[in-house]
Structures are given as C-alpha cells and as structure tokens.
Amino acid sequence: MIFIIAWERISPYRKGLPFFRDGFWVDLVWYTIIQSYFLQILIFKYIIPVIQNCIHWHGFAFFRSWSITEQVLFFLVTHDLYIYLFHRMQHASKLLWRTHEAHHSGKEIDFLAGSRSHIAEIIINQTIEFAPIVILGAHPEVIPIKALLDAMFGMFIHANVNVKFGKLKYFLNSPELHLWHHANYREVFHANFSTKFSVWDYLFGTVYDPGRKPGDNRDNWGLYYDYPKDYFLQHAFSVKRFDEKKLLKYKWFKFYYGLRPNMIVALKKLFRLNKGATIINMHPPGDLPPSLMVADADENIINYN
C-alpha cells in the first residue's frame, strides 16, 4: 500500500487527484475496515461451514499432493475466470447491476476505490472464491496467500498510476485497462471486465484499449446518474431507488443525511483546536500578551477557558 501510494504521488494517471478524495473515508472506514471485518466472520464461520456440512465431501485425494504454489495458481486462474464471467453478467443484468453499481460510483479512482463493493457482491464472490479452497481440502495457507494477492491486485488495478505494460498487458491486468472500466463512457460499459488476468478480455473480445485517457473532468468518471454518498444509503439505493433531495422533507432523514457531514465538520474543528492547543498554555486569553494569543485556521480566537 505504501509503495502504491508513493507511486500515485510520483507518476499519477490523473493529475491533481487529492489523497483525501471524495468518498475516501467511506471506502476506508466502512468498506475496507468494518464491512470486511464482519463479512469475513460471516463467510468463514457461518456460510462455508454450512456448505461443507451439507455436501459431506472431502475433496479430491490427488489435490493434496500438489504444492502450495500449484494450489494457489489453480485457484487464482479458476476464480479469475469465474469473476470475469460474473462481472460481465453484473453489467448485463439489471438485477445484478444493483450489486455492482456501488463499485462504479466513485468519480475519483485511486488505490482504495476498489474496496467499494456492495455487501451482496462480496458475499457471493468471496464464498465462491474461498468455499472450494476449503471443500477441496487445499492447504490452509492457500487462503491468506490468495486473500493477500486479491488485496494487492485490487489496489494495483485501481491505483491512479501511469503504467505501460507493453506486451504484458495481453496477459496481466493493470490500471491502463481497469481505470477505463470506471470511466463514464458507453463504449466501456461492456468492456474490460478482467480483474487479475486481462487475457480473458482479449480471449472473449471485450477489451477496450483506445490508447488515450478518459479525461480529467468528474463527468468522465463513475456513474451517469446520481448516487448516494453514504454507506447505508448506498445499500438502501440498491434495494429501492429514491431521490435524496426529495426525502429531505422528512425530519428523520434530514437529521441522518446531515449526521456524517456535521461529524466531519466537528472533527475538523476539534483537530484544528488541538493543533492550536499544543502551542499554548492554559491561561485565559485575557491574561496573555497579544503575541501569545492563538487563532485557529479560520482566524477565530480560541477561548481556552
């Protein structure tokens, strides 16, 4: 992650994209930390054991004779083909699109943007990814290795980095192809579905590689329709369409809608206050000579009483 963040600063694909970009905290706090934490418990402690108990099968005996590397490669390739096909279906079916639009909702794509995936999408894809590893009796180390590779590839293909893969692009996926998949153009709505191996897009004729960039305007990226910014509203929107502006007439919604932005404003104020407070003693401002009075970033004199 540190390497990719540094790379994004040194050689950005889109210049001027801020580190704390639009939706950064939703992606980090809700999708990357909280959602991932609870879903791994759900998938590994409840869903996979139930499937295992239902089928009463202990996998192929020959499979256990494979090395860990061979097993990882096997699951890497087979799951990547599955994810290509399912991803393609998500773009073709109105119902499945509801589980995938969140991933396309960001207008500023960076290393963290790939984490934005609807709960249903993660449950389906990670169950199909990890259940066979457990059921086929693969070495337990295959799971963390595979999960680490997923995280690394996920960060890489969404990273805001300028990368030219040359001939390797026909085999391995990179931001060069996947950032186009997040662009708001009709031409790419059914293209560049690959995750790790771009070879699927070349094999099945779904690659879009015009050799230029989508553009730096917000309209060039993300969805063509309005989409909520809040984690819970994003999930509610996948079940029932609504217009946030119209719902603001309800007091409870107005309260909830303003909760997150108000908290951010309050936190920013607190942060500024603390920054100021570190360089001042606790005497009331009246006791201090004017040169020691401290102003916060908005030039308001802070009252330390």
Ligand SMILES: [Zn+2]
């Ligand atoms: Zn997609």
Ligand SMILES: [Zn+2]
């Ligand atoms: Zn993506």
